[in-house]
Amino acid sequence: MRTRAIVALRGLLALPKEEARYYTAAMDSAGQPLSGKCSYTLTGGAIEARWWSITLYDRAGWLVPNRWSRHSVGSATIPADQAQSWTINVSPQQQAGLWIPTGTDKDFELTLRAYRPRGMMATDPGRVTLPTITKGECQS
Numbered sequence: 001m002r003t004r005a006i007v008a009l010r011g012l013l014a015l016p017k018e019e020a021r022y023y024t025a026a027m028d029s030a031g032q033p034l035s036g037k038c039s040y041t042l043t044g045g046a047i048e049a050r051w052w053s054i055t056l057y058d059r060a061g062w063l064v065p066n067r068w069s070r071h072s073v074g075s076a077t078i079p080a081d082q083a084q085s086w087t088i089n090v091s092p093q094q095q096a097g098l099w100i101p102t103g104t105d106k107d108f109e110l111t112l113r114a115y116r117p118r119g120m121m122a123t124d125p126g127r128v129t130l131p132t133i134t135k136g137e138c139q140s
Contacts, residue, residue: 015115021049021125023112026059028133036064036104038138039091044131046084050116051075054088054131056100057109066103073098088131092139105139 014020027033028040042054055072058064063071077098078086089095090110092102102108112130114121121128 017117017125018122019116021114021117021121021128023114023128023130024109025111025130025133026107026109028135030135032135033107034090034109034133035138036092036102036106036108037140038102039089039093039095039136041134041136042088042090042110042131043134044086044088045129047075047112047114048117048119048121048128049075049114050118052112052114054100055111055113056090056102057111058104059107059109061109064103064108066101068094068101070099070101073100090133091136 025034034040051074053072053074056064073088075083086098088098088100090100090102092105094101110133117125
């Protein structure tokens with residue numbers, strides 16, 4: 001019953017583990033809550049999945065409105081020569097390159113969805129090396 005309620009609220013676990021893996025971060029790599037007042041740099045490498053995306057949600061699990069109507073970055077937007085080492089900016093200010101606007105001054109979460117996982121992501125998902133989330137400057 002509890003799992004059904006979580007799925008209804010958050011939409012996670014909607015696909016079986018063979019089809020998708022979900023990883024959610026509410027804190028940066030230093031263990032601090034993700035704040036919409038701050039900028040962050042996500043750095044990662046190859047993700048063993050057919051397709052993946054990173055999406056920004058509020059703490060209740062909803063997309064955060066922003067004037068750019070941009071909520072995520074997917075693997076299809078990563079240039080082929082950067083697939084092994086990529087950077088995504090998350091910030092309240094518009095950024096060049098791959099960027100997700102925070103759209104809020106409240107705390108938020110980032111969810112990595114990996115579809116059709118392969119390799120370790122399919123066989124031992126707890127040992128996958130996930131992107132780092134490094135905090136930058138914050139607005140007051």
